[in-house]
Amino acid sequence: MTMLYVILALLGGLVGGFFAGQSRGLKERAEIDDRLLREARAEAERIRGQAETEARQVREQADQSRQDASKRIQEAGEREAAQAAQEAARREQLTGLRAGLDAERAQIKQDSAREREALAADRQENRREREELKREIERLNRRAEQLDARGDKLDSLEERLEGQLRILAGQEADLAERGRQVDLKLYEVAGLTHEVARDLILSRLDAELEEEKALRIKTMLERATGDAKRTARQVIAQAIQRSASETSAALSVSVVPIPNDAMKGRLIGREGRNIRAFEALTGVDLIIDDTPEAVILSSFNPVRREVAKHVLDALVADGRIHPTRIEEMVHKAQDEMKTFIHTQGEEAAIEAGVVGLKPGLVQLLGRMYFRTSYGQNVLKHSVQVAHLTGIMADELGLDAGLARRAGLMHDVGKSIDREIDGTHVEIGINLAKRFGEPFDVIDAIAHHHDPENGETLYSVLVAAADAISAARPGARREELESYVRRLEQLEQIAVSFPGVQQAYAIQAGREVRVIVQPDKVTDAQATLLAREIAGRVEQDMEYPGQVQVTVVRESRAVEVAR
Incomplete structure (x- = not known):
């Protein structure tokens, strides 16, 4: 504003000079006026710029002042809020500490009360123990007195025994001398020398000891027969050691032919998924080795191995081999196997001339088709025993139908003896009782290995037929030579x-x-x-x-x- 006043004063001076100094020329005045006007305009522009700059600075300072004031106010509010929150947290912490202290005081009071009660109980227990200890000490003192008295008695008895022993020693010496004299008189009477008499006595003693040894061995053997389970385990172990090597391969392995060796890769599948699925679903090990155009199925369960063989044949013939297809084939083969087993049981019953068997027993008979004993098929063996038992029963005037039934059922326990605990005799007895078989059949199953303990004649007939069927040459896996x-x-x-x-x-x-x-x-x-x-x-x-x-x-x- 001061500059504006200056400009106005200058303009007034110029106007006054124009009217006062007429001696100057108009041209000069005009130039001076133009120059002055330009200067005045430039000065006015400069002054306006400065004014705007100062006004902008003033506005910026005012804005900054407002921002600073707002920031200080906000910081002050935040500090107050933080202080209030800290104060509230402190108050809450103090409240929690007070509550914890109160709880600890109460717990300490309870612990003190319990400790006082426990201390009182311990004191009472200690008092009782001291009384018992006192009584025990008194009893031990009395015992010690009694032992001292007995010791005195024993000392006196020892002295007496020593005297008697000395007397006995003298008597033994006298008896020995008398015995020697008697022996000499016997030698003189018998006319034998000492050496000849000794040899005679020793020879008789050897004969008596031989008899005694034989009798003792016979008694020990009779006593050893009572330990049936251990003896049975030893016999079974020896039988397995002698015969398992030549029959285990044929009884646990099946060879399945395949069209070409490329099929082995398809059976294995990507990352082995096909062979893993096959083994998991069938429970049979699939062995793929260098054998040309063949794979091996290994399992001690003949039913599972037969199911796996059917599945493998079907997969090779179909050509589609993947886990889903394997599962479908396994279910289908298992259903077919149940039908096949039932059919085998029915055919065996018809061949043996046995009727009226329950379906469960027929199924169990069919399972024996896959069981062998030293290479002899158990189902065929049972049918043969049924025929032999029936023939002998006819000759003796017994019930031939019942005899054939007992012969056919005598080894029925072997159908599941590998799946549950117990001998095939025990399992067969339980199965026969469960399916309501006659007592004669149950007795034949129970005693077809020990007919002397049987209660019916059918057990003797079945035992004889069983021995005939198993003992005939060629019945079991053994070369004639x-x-x-x-x-x-x-x-x-x-x-x-x-x-x-x-x-x-x-x-x-x-x-x-x-x-x-x-x-x-x-x-x-x-x-x-x-x-x-x-x-x-x-x-x-x-x-x-x-x-x-x-x-x-x-x-x-x-x-x-x-």
Whole structure:
């Protein structure tokens, strides 16, 4: 504003000079006026710019002042709010601490009360224990007094015993001297020297000891038969060791032909997914090796192995091999296998001439189609036993139908004995009872291995038929040449012992009958002989199962009436 006043004053001076100084020329005045006007305009522009700059600065300072004031006010509010929050937190913390302190005080009071109660109980317990200890000490003192009294008595008894021992020692010496004198008189009376009498006595003693040894061995053998389970385990282990090696491969492995070796890769599948799915669904190991155009199925369960074989044949024929297709084929093969097993059971029952079997028993009979015993098919063996039992029952005038039923069912426990605990006899008894079979059939199942304990004649017939079917040459997996050689070796071992007159291997080599000379082998020595022959057989021979050694001794008196 001051500059504006200056400009106006200058303009007034110029106007006054114009009117006062007329001596100057108009041109000069005009130039001066123009110059002055330009300067005035420039000065006015400069002054206006400065004024605008100052006004802008003033506005900026005012805005900055307002912002600073607002910021200070906001910071002051925030500080106050933070202080209030901190104050509230402190108050809450103090409140929690007070509550915790109150709870701790209450807990301390409760703990103190419990400790006082426990201390009082401990004091009472200690008092009771001190009383008991006092009574125990008194009892021990009385016991010690009694022991002292007994010790005195024992000392006196020891003195008496020592005196008696000295007396007995003297008496023994006298008896020994008298015995020696008696022996000398006996030698003089008998006319024998000391050495001859001793040899005579020792020979008699050896004979008596031989008899005593034989009787003791016989008694020990009879006692050992009571431990049936351990003996059975040993026999089974020996049978498995001798025969499992030659039959396990045929009984646990199936070879499945395939069209070409490229099929092996498809059976394995990407990252092995097909073979894993196949083994998981069938429970059978699929072995793919370098065998040309063939794969191997391995499992001790013959039913599962047969199902897996059908599935594998179907997959190879179809060509579509993937986990979903494998699952479909497994379910289909399992259904077909159930039908096949039932059909086999029905055919076996019809062939054996047995009617009226319940469907469950028929299914169990069909499962025996896949079970073998030393290479002999159990289902065919059962049918053969049924025929033999029926024939013998007809000859004896018994119920042939019931006999065939008992013969067919005698090994029914073998259909599931590998799946549950127990022997096939125990399992067969339980199955027969569950399906309501007659008592004669149950008795035959229970005692077809020990017919002497059976309650009916059918158990004896079934045991005889079972032995005939299993013992006939060619029934079990064994070459005829090795079979004959084993029988000859059994007989040779038996006749190599002194006193043996004849030996016969029977029941397909499962028993050897030894006939001895009665004047050279006594009854007690027969027991020793049977044991020695059995030991030689175990040592020198290889055979399936077990071999029974039976020693026969008899005396015959023959006279002819003329």
